[in-house]
Amino acid sequence: MSPLKIKKGATSHSAYDLRPTFSDKEERHTLAVLVENEPGVLSRVIGLFAGRGYNIDSLTVAEVDHLGHRSRITIVTSGTPQIIVQIKAQLGRIVDVHKVNDLTVEGPSVERELALFKVTGTGNDRIEAIRLADIFRASVVDSTLESFVFEITGTPEKIDAFAELMRPLGLEEIARTGVAALSRGAVA
């Protein structure tokens, strides 16, 4: 027996479906990982993905609760259902991880990503760029006579679509934040 006090509300990592049905098809999942805001915790998570050969499609991290010393890591990953279950279980083993939520399967959720686009050009291309930006509700955050920087928020798919349209119009550079996601409804 440990002589330590177990904190109230401390969870054992048992939030996984231990009895999933498996197929061989790759799926894309968004995982929300609540972690202790300790040095090295991001390195543990990334090291896990690198060491075990899992994919990271997108990763964001920031402190979300200063007093509670918690950060939230949002990871978009892909793999077969068996791999996804394994990723969640492996994340759950990390001592600094408090909770792993699979937003893709645990009910509806919203996903947003912010991106900055640098588009250069003059004449018709420039007019077309600003017209499309308007349709996508992207706003201009910087402008010169031959360039714009657009800011756009939306699902990753919307940003991908915007990038496709901007490419022939003089797209120079993109900076994306990666996905932030939350479950819908009142319950955390």
Add this chain to the structure above:
Amino acid sequence: MTKAMTGAKMVVQALIDQGVDTVFGYPGGAVLPIYDEIFQQNSIKHVLVRHEQGAVHAAEGYARSTGKPGVALVTSGPGATNAVTGLTDALMDSIPIVVLTGQVPTFMIGSDAFQECDTVGITRPCTKHNWLVKETDKLAPTLHEAFHIATSGRPGPVVIDIPKDVQFATGTYTEARQVETHYNPQVKGDMEMITELAAAMEKAKRPLFYTGGGVINSGPAASQLLRELIAATGFPITSTLMGLGCYPASGDNWLGMLGMHGLYEANMAMHDCDLMINIGARFDDRITGRLDAFSPGSTKAHIDIDASSINKVIKVDIPILGDVAHVLEDLLNVWKSRGRKTDKENVQKWWHQINDWKKVDCLAFKQETKVIKPQYALARLEELTKKHDRYITTEVGQHQMWAAQYLGFEDPNRWMTSGGLGTMGYGFPASIGVQMGHPDALVINVAGEASWLMNMQELGTAMQYNLPVKQFILNNERLGMVRQWQELLHGERYSSSWSESLPDFVKLAEAFGAKGIICDNPDDLDDAIMEMLHHDGPVLFDCLVEKHENCFPMIPSGKPHNEMILGENADTANAIQAGGAVMV
């Protein structure tokens, strides 16, 4: 109650409070304040090893044989990097150890200071958890939490990196009961699943228990409950290398070890069973062989404390997340309350089948010539020592597999071997750790000559602390296991698998002041073993054995269980085919 003290004193105080009696270590600049505190007390014994790898393996041996966490203390830089193999070994085999490393002072971290290395960075992937402690006030809570994390849930190694200025500075000591933690792994299994398993056991025609190191790690109660369950159901039981001793080798239901070098009857039973009950094993590749042909017709239940072990490589039908002892207790109760039912008639038939497999006598060997067969050496060692409450460690190679096959283990915590990592050089320092934990017990390291040389410097440690560890070296003058694979897989091209320029082991022993014995004749073997047992002190036993003996049975990589190679007369020419050749 809070007390002010230096960080170095906190380290010693926390170890005492955690019940630590032995620390294996090696000093250096970055841990001198801690060594100074160790010098000024008598509660904790420090064992000066001869290499930091030895300290960590010794701590592992201590932990595996006592069930208590092992502790090692090493300096920064090279001290810490030398500890990495031991840490990885402990991680793979789920051994609870706490390793304290010195670090350069906080204000020099990141400056490439003398003997600086990124210890937490280097050890992050080979520990269960690690910490760099930058404030003296946080030192005691971290130390207490470290012991909690190393020993609870799936056990494992932890590292605490302590900068020198933190050791010198004064802070407030926190006692264990004041420390909060959120780490609290689930130990009770789901009752619905447990009931489902009990129901499956009632219906099973060809049931098999497949047990592993998790039973040992769960503590003696788990082995006790397992024995009760086996006696109550009458089902057969096999175990992995790591689980040997959880059920007595002399027990009626024991089939022996399974896996790559497991017994014929155990592997055949695994292949043909209709209900497999995995208790604290992890479907390691040494066990499963070819995955798609692994026990194809069975319903699989799996009891494990680690969710990531469940469904990792083998999909199971009845997953139970929890501690082995807790789950077995509930399982026994459920099964009894449901009326202790089994399908007696079919289980009887199953035993007939198993007994037929046993008749193959897969471990038979012939000791005909004047050259000692390694199997014979171990059979004699078994015969002459089995009455002792004996602790066995091993190195890695053929001798390790023969030891697992020919030695019998009656109780848990008596068998210490490097399973997951397969670390040559593990056995000797581990035997030192075991002997420290059991000063009066008979401790034998079954070694290969090549492995033993990897940490031979620890003979100095054994002498200094008067530890009568017996080093039983099966000397085939070969990297035997490598040679065997080259014979089977690489056209008998024995590339660098000779042990060249071996020392005279008797003289080597004597150079350290230990006793050396050499034996090359089967007729002299018993007397020589008795001489080893009667000597009160470390013994180096150079047992010259047949050089080209192969270790069988063997499931060649890439093959299913029912395609085992059985013995010397087997056709090994095409044993391993292209698909299997890439596997290790």
